[in-house]
Amino acid sequence: MKELELNPTIVTYHKIDAQHKLAAHFNIYQQKNILVTVDDGDVSFYQHMFPLLKQYKLPAILFVITGLIDTKIPFWWDELEYLLGPEQGGKKVWEVKEWPNHKRLAYLEQLRATVDKAPLEQQQLTTAQLLEMQEAGVTIANHSHTHPMFDKCTEAELQDEFMKSKQFFEERGLKGYRLFAYPNGNHSTLTEKVAKEAGIEYAFLFDHKLPSKGFNPYRISRLSVTDQTSVNKLHFILSGWHSRVLPVSKKLYKVLNG
Ligand SMILES: [Zn+2]
Numbered sequence: 001m002k003e004l005e006l007n008p009t010i011v012t013y014h015k016i017d018a019q020h021k022l023a024a025h026f027n028i029y030q031q032k033n034i035l036v037t038v039d040d041g042d043v044s045f046y047q048h049m050f051p052l053l054k055q056y057k058l059p060a061i062l063f064v065i066t067g068l069i070d071t072k073i074p075f076w077w078d079e080l081e082y083l084l085g086p087e088q089g090g091k092k093v094w095e096v097k098e099w100p101n102h103k104r105l106a107y108l109e110q111l112r113a114t115v116d117k118a119p120l121e122q123q124q125l126t127t128a129q130l131l132e133m134q135e136a137g138v139t140i141a142n143h144s145h146t147h148p149m150f151d152k153c154t155e156a157e158l159q160d161e162f163m164k165s166k167q168f169f170e171e172r173g174l175k176g177y178r179l180f181a182y183p184n185g186n187h188s189t190l191t192e193k194v195a196k197e198a199g200i201e202y203a204f205l206f207d208h209k210l211p212s213k214g215f216n217p218y219r220i221s222r223l224s225v226t227d228q229t230s231v232n233k234l235h236f237i238l239s240g241w242h243s244r245v246l247p248v249s250k251k252l253y254k255v256l257n258g
Contacts, residue, residue, distance in 0.1 A: 050138065151191060153191075203218045
């Protein structure tokens with residue numbers, strides 16, 4: 001990964017609602033040598049962003065959740081919102097991210113059994129699509145097997161995540177296993193140790209920061225953007241000011257709203 005050794009500014013998208021401002025973003029990335037990353041591997045990436053990446057000849061990394069590929073298994077946070085309804089579900093998603101992993105899993109299992117709704121299905125990307133994108137220059141990389149919060153997992157759970165995603169990459173001829181983005185950005189001393197033991201060479205955070213001065217391959221900073229981010233705001237984010245102002249405005253919000 002030559003680009004990474006140069007310590008680039010990295011932006012991160014998640015679900016892509018529509019192409020919205022993406023073409024304008026890509027114009028800027030081309031001029032500034034900015035690396036595009038996308039987490040979770042939602043099918044919307046293939047529909048909306050992949051065609052534009054090809055057109056603009058921009059390199060990108062797509063971090064996929066290997067346990068979902070070729071299935072209709074939904075993202076667990078979407079399933080939670082579906083089962084509890086958007087308002088209560090949305091709050092619950094934040095709450096369970098703080099729980100030990102086994103407790104979150106047991107809670108979801110129990111909800112599925114007790115809520116009287118048809119199981120939620122979500123079309124996920126397929127191996128064929130991943131191979132097509134890899135062929136076209138998108139790096140298909142590792143976002144774990146089931147997207148747990150890594151800092152809430154036991155060592156055995158972490159090892160299992162890496163073992164299963166490694167097997168997935170090897171079996172399908174996909175190359176990006178060693179590039180890993182922490183689900184939700186959550187990391188700890190233990191996660192870093194297990195990641196290294198599992199052969200990960202680059203680990204990406206989700207901290208809304210510009211690259212740190214001393215490049216640490218296991219703590220690579222990334223900025224958060226969406227397809228709807230305006231060009232003005234994008235310039236603001238890329239300048240680094242947004243990540244400095246954001247904690248202050250969050251504090252103010254807390255003070256003003258209790
Ligand atoms: Zn994610």
